[in-house]
Structures are given as structure tokens and as C-alpha cells.
Amino acid sequence: MPQRIATCLLIAICLVLAPAASGQSGKAFFKDAEALREAQRLTEALEKYGLAVQVEPGMTKAYQARAEVFVLLGRREDAAADLLKVHELDPSDAGHAARAALALLEVGRDREARTLCDKALAIDPKHLDALEAKVRVCLALNDLDGAAAASDAALAQKGTTDTYYLHGLVRMAQRDYRTAEADLERVIEWNYLYEDAYVALAEVQLKLFEQYSGPTMQLRTLDKAVERTTTALELNPRSTSALFTRSKAYALQKEYAKAIDDISKVIANGRTDAEVFLQRARYYNGHGQQQNAVNDLNRVLQERPEDVQALLLRAACKEANVDLEGALHDLDLAAKALPDGLHAEGVTAQDIQERRKRVADALFELNREEDPPSITLVEPGRAGDVVHVGSALRQIKVAGHVRDRNLLKAIRVNGTEADFGKDEKDPEFFTSIPLAATEERLTVEAEDVYGNIATIDLKVERTEGEAPVLVLTSPEPGPDRIITVPHGREELFLEGLATDASIIRRVTVDGIVASYVPDTNRTEFSIKLVIAGKDRITVRAEDRFGNAGELQVQLQRKAAPPPTDGGATADRPVERPAERPPGRSGGGTVSSGTTWVVYIENSDYRSFPALLGQGSDASKMQKAFAKYDVQRTISRKNMSKQQLERFFSTELRDLVRSNKVNTVLVWYAGHGRTVGGKSYWIPVDAKKDDIYTFYNYGPLKNLIENYSESVSHTLVVSDAAGSEASFYDLTR
Numbered sequence: 001m002p003q004r005i006a007t008c009l010l011i012a013i014c015l016v017l018a019p020a021a022s023g024q025s026g027k028a029f030f031k032d033a034e035a036l037r038e039a040q041r042l043t044e045a046l047e048k049y050g051l052a053v054q055v056e057p058g059m060t061k062a063y064q065a066r067a068e069v070f071v072l073l074g075r076r077e078d079a080a081a082d083l084l085k086v087h088e089l090d091p092s093d094a095g096h097a098a099r100a101a102l103a104l105l106e107v108g109r110d111r112e113a114r115t116l117c118d119k120a121l122a123i124d125p126k127h128l129d130a131l132e133a134k135v136r137v138c139l140a141l142n143d144l145d146g147a148a149a150a151s152d153a154a155l156a157q158k159g160t161t162d163t164y165y166l167h168g169l170v171r172m173a174q175r176d177y178r179t180a181e182a183d184l185e186r187v188i189e190w191n192y193l194y195e196d197a198y199v200a201l202a203e204v205q206l207k208l209f210e211q212y213s214g215p216t217m218q219l220r221t222l223d224k225a226v227e228r229t230t231t232a233l234e235l236n237p238r239s240t241s242a243l244f245t246r247s248k249a250y251a252l253q254k255e256y257a258k259a260i261d262d263i264s265k266v267i268a269n270g271r272t273d274a275e276v277f278l279q280r281a282r283y284y285n286g287h288g289q290q291q292n293a294v295n296d297l298n299r300v301l302q303e304r305p306e307d308v309q310a311l312l313l314r315a316a317c318k319e320a321n322v323d324l325e326g327a328l329h330d331l332d333l334a335a336k337a338l339p340d341g342l343h344a345e346g347v348t349a350q351d352i353q354e355r356r357k358r359v360a361d362a363l364f365e366l367n368r369e370e371d372p373p374s375i376t377l378v379e380p381g382r383a384g385d386v387v388h389v390g391s392a393l394r395q396i397k398v399a400g401h402v403r404d405r406n407l408l409k410a411i412r413v414n415g416t417e418a419d420f421g422k423d424e425k426d427p428e429f430f431t432s433i434p435l436a437a438t439e440e441r442l443t444v445e446a447e448d449v450y451g452n453i454a455t456i457d458l459k460v461e462r463t464e465g466e467a468p469v470l471v472l473t474s475p476e477p478g479p480d481r482i483i484t485v486p487h488g489r490e491e492l493f494l495e496g497l498a499t500d501a502s503i504i505r506r507v508t509v510d511g512i513v514a515s516y517v518p519d520t521n522r523t524e525f526s527i528k529l530v531i532a533g534k535d536r537i538t539v540r541a542e543d544r545f546g547n548a549g550e551l552q553v554q555l556q557r558k559a560a561p562p563p564t565d566g567g568a569t570a571d572r573p574v575e576r577p578a579e580r581p582p583g584r585s586g587g588g589t590v591s592s593g594t595t596w597v598v599y600i601e602n603s604d605y606r607s608f609p610a611l612l613g614q615g616s617d618a619s620k621m622q623k624a625f626a627k628y629d630v631q632r633t634i635s636r637k638n639m640s641k642q643q644l645e646r647f648f649s650t651e652l653r654d655l656v657r658s659n660k661v662n663t664v665l666v667w668y669a670g671h672g673r674t675v676g677g678k679s680y681w682i683p684v685d686a687k688k689d690d691i692y693t694f695y696n697y698g699p700l701k702n703l704i705e706n707y708s709e710s711v712s713h714t715l716v717v718s719d720a721a722g723s724e725a726s727f728y729d730l731t732r
Helices: 002-022 026-038 042-055 060-072 076-089 094-106 110-123 128-140 144-157 161-173 177-190 195-211 215-235 240-252 256-268 274-286 290-303 308-320 324-337 349-366 615-624 641-659 700-705
Strands: 374-379 386-390 395-403 408-413 428-434 441-448 453-463 469-474 482-485 491-499 504-509 522-530 536-543 548-557 595-601 632-637 663-675 678-681 713-721 728-731
Touching: 026 042, 026 060, 042 060, 060 076, 076 094, 094 110, 094 128, 110 128, 128 144, 128 161, 144 161, 161 177, 161 195, 177 195, 195 215, 195 240, 215 240, 240 256, 240 274, 256 274, 274 290, 274 308, 290 308, 308 324, 308 349, 324 349, 374 441, 374 453, 395 408, 395 441, 408 428, 469 536, 469 548, 491 504, 491 536, 504 522, 595 641, 615 713, 632 641, 641 700, 663 700, 678 713, 700 713
Parallel strands: 386 453, 482 548, 595 632, 595 663, 663 713
Antiparallel strands: 374 395, 395 428, 408 441, 441 453, 469 491, 491 522, 504 536, 536 548, 663 678, 713 728
């Protein structure tokens, strides 16, 4: 019963309010909207106009008024939609179609605007507004014939300031500058407040400047252009079109300071398209302010990266600033952006290539020097002027590094061309050459692009030719050299022993460097190897003289165990949840087993600037490793390259093995460098510009993982101070 009473009351209230709501007509809403518009309450006026057309959908004057408010608010798309609606409601009115066409032209819908113009003129071929709209639309579409026909018809219909103005614009587009000048002069004569006519007349003067060859007539046209645009600016000091045109006249008068001032005012008044910045860059270039020009062109090319003229201008500015490498880069970009057979404002691909050759020749001469390259031989090993080569070798690898101020032309070893990056400075080189048993000399020669040659001539001494002996100790392959792997195993931890009469230089497994002790003739090695998809592995050891021994082992996998209902077997343990890797837990301390931190701090350099204020590095490290439960921290300071190599190859490995460490976190603080795409730590005894005195920490993560089977996680953080942004390198 109470629910029924409430329902009846609700119905009664609705019946009482309905007449009041329906009593507000569209005209009343329209009248309210007009009052709000008069009071400059435009947003509220829009709401009332909306209610008016909602109550009376055919009220064209409400749509027209709302379109005007949309224009005031800068919402031109909405204004165009309302004017199109007016045309749909009254398609027989040519004026409605003409106004909708101009609105569409404002928002870049030129083709649709042309269609509406044709509809308006089909209704009334002599409709002046429709003819004027068609002139503007045809000019936007570069349809000069259509624009000329419409402007002639409009002028024949009635000679007004607007029809003469549009007629002048069309004649200017057709390069009939004398007729355009006469038309626009008449507009100003009839209406001296016609701002656009002054700007257009100034543009005509600039076009006449290009046609005249005599300096007197040229100067006269520029003076007229400045005069007309100055008058326009007296009428409207914020006219960006008048400022833009006057800046061009000033630039042609070589008044670059005035031109820059005008074009900067254009930007200050809100016009910030690429064309404005391109124009200002031209003025800066003419005024000798090359870096300012480059800054503006950078902004242009962000918006239009394949603008050939902007690229060529930036190349010219960089060349003037003696940034010849930057100029070459821009010329290459311009050549790439310009398709074959085409041209950009008179510039062809051949012109660009000729400019590039001239700049490249200038750069070549600028960098000319007479210093010979510096050669460092790394392989084969040498002692003074003697290289030691195994007596059994008939082919040897030769590798090293060449430093020079400029690019290298060739690197030769005993007359054989070596491989190196021809576009790299200070490249590494390598080659493999035949070496007969009677060969007594090894000659390495480097030549730079200027013909400067450096040569090192070394005596070859033959040494023992025995290859290193390899033994796998875990897992043992047995006499048949077969290792049995459990089904589904994707990684295998290998341990072994390498011995030789000479010092062992490298131990690898399937090309991957294992963990071993360098500079010894007997070393244990270990490696954690991914064996997914492999049926054999190859262990290889080389001694210092290039003698190499190999051991091949086959992998034999156990068959998959038959499925069971439950319980664990020897081959199928009970499944447990996957361990979450370190550093990825939702919060709290990461469970990472036995965890050690290694902190290396290099600051007391001999050839590099000392690093001060590194006290914050320890706090940064503690913050970065805060989620790890660390049991021990090992700190080392001011380590040489030899100390770094021995620490990571031997000392740390033995400690990790004996303590069964699961996670190793390494933090380095000190100088760093990137050379040839590789990152290096700088030991305290490193020499500047000598890459072979740096420590390449790239393989360090894999090296630590190969210490022991117990190591499951490693983290290497290089908090290195260097000239490049790449020196905070976090590797997991």
C-alpha cells in the first residue's frame, strides 16, 4: 500500500511539471542564448542554442548563431558541422551552401568545399558570395583556371573591394603581376582600411623584384613592399601575415636584423609552423648567425625530416661553422630524401653530390697530418722484437689494434690484407696467414688515408709444437667420450683440466670462453653450458704459441620416464613452485640463497683524473641491493688490470666455490670507456688511448656464472664515469 501511494505521487508530480517544461519553446531558448551571447557568456549560450535545436530541429537561425559562437571559441570543425546542417535543412538557398563551403575550407576539407560551391552556383549562377567562395576554394586547390573564371564572373557581377581583391589574388597566382597590382591598388583606393590588400600588394612587389634585373627598379619594389606592410601593421600591429611579408622584404634589402626582428614577432604572436622557423633560419644564415640558424632548422626537421631545402640549408650553416662532418651527414640525408630525377627548388641530386664532394675534400684537407699510425700486436705473443710460433703451425692468426687521428686505408701482414672496420677510428684488425717453416720475419704495416705508413718488423722463433691436453673431470665422459644427460636437462655444468708445456692462453667450450686461470700451463676450467638441441660439445684449449688441442664429447639423453599417478622418482622429482628470480619480488627481502656483494672502487689513477666524492657510491649500491639478503661484502680499491684479471679469474672463483655461493652481485665505481661498441672499466694503471690496458667487463657475468654449479644468479652494475651516456650499464 505505501509503495502504491508513492507511485501515485510521482505520477502527479510529473503531470504538474510536464506543462512547465514543454512550455519552453525553441524560440525562447534561442532568445535566452542570444542574451547570453550578448553578455559574452559563450559556453552557456552554446547550451541554450543546443536546447533550441533540440526542441525545434529545423531552426536554421539557431544553427547559424551557434556556428558563429563556435568560431569565436576556435571550434571551427563544430562551426562547419552546424553550417552544413543549415545547408541540409535548406538546400535551395545558395548562400547557405556558400557559407558552408568557406567553413569547410577553413578546416582543410577543400574537395567538399568545391562541391558545395558548385551546388550553390547551380542554384544561382550569379550568386556573388558563392562566386567569391569558389575563387578561394579553387586557389586552395591550385585550380587557376577555375579561380580565374569565378573571379571574372564575380567582378562582372559587381565591382567591390572584395571582388577586386580576389581578382588580384588570382592574377598574382597566374603571374600577371601588373594586373594584380592595379586591382589591389584600386581596393586600397576604395577602402584604405583593407589590411589584406596591403599584404597582398606587398607580395606582388616581391614578385616584381624577382622579374626586374635593374637595381633601381628592384630597390623601388622593395621599398613599396616595406611601405605597404608597414601600413598594414599600423592597422593591425599583431598581423602575422604583414610581419612575415615585411621580413622577406627586409631580408632582400640585406637588413637581416630587421628581418629577424619581424619574423620573431610572428612567432611571439602565435604562429609557430615549420615555415616560419625555416624563414628565420634563412635570415640567421644571411646575418652570419649560423648556430641560431641550425637551432631553428633542427626544429623544422623534427616536423619535416625529409625537407630537402631545410637539410641543404643546415648543411651550409654547418659548413660555415666548420662542422664539416655534420654538413656531410646532412647532405647524405638530403640526397636520400630527393628521389632520382627530381629536384627541390632547382636543386638536383647531381648538385647535392657535387656539394658533398667539395665538403668531403675540404674535410680531408682539414684533417691532413703527417703522423704515422701506432700498431699494437696482440696475437701471436711477442717478447720485444720476437714472436713465438708453435713449430707445428703452418697457418697463424694475427690480431691487434691500430691507433691514428684519422681513418686507415689498409693494414697488411706479410703483404696480406687484414680485416678491419674501414669506417672505424682506432680499429681492431685480424687475419690468418700462411707461415712456412722457413719463414723468419713477420711484418705488420698500417697506412692511413693520407699515406702515412707505420711498420713493425718482428723476428719469428719456432717453439714447441705440442697441443694442450684436455681432460673432463665432471661429468666424466668415460673411454667412449659419451656423457649421459637426464631427460629434459637444458644446462650442463662442466669441469675439467687443461695442461701444456707452455702457458695456456684460452679455454673455450663450443666457442664460449670458460672460467680458467690465465698465465699458467696447468689450469682447471669450468663452464655452465646451454645444451638444448645439442648432441655433442667441443672443448678447445690454445697455448700462447697458437697450438690448439680439442676434445669432442657426445651427449646421450635418457629416455623420458613413463607417466605415473603421483609421487617422485629419481628422474622426475616432485614439482615445486618456480623460484622467483632476484630483484623481482613484490616487496621485502629477496630469497637468493647465499649472496655476496663485490664492491670495486677505483679512484687513484695514474693517467686519468682522480675521482673525488665517491662516498655516495656505497649508499647507491646499498639502495640498489636493498632487497637482497647479503651475507658478505668483499671490497677492493684501486685495482690494476692484472689485479682485476686475477681477482675474477682465480680469487673470487675459489671463494665462491668453497662457500657454495648462489648469488654474486658486483658493483664497480671508477672511470669507464666505450670503444668499438664494447664497454671497459679503467684500471688504475691504464694508459690513455690504449685499449689493451683497459678491462673489458662484458664477459664478466658469464664468467661468474661459470665459477660453480651453485651460482644461479649474477648481477653486474657498472657505475662508471665516462664521456658517454652509456656508462650506467645494468646487466642481469
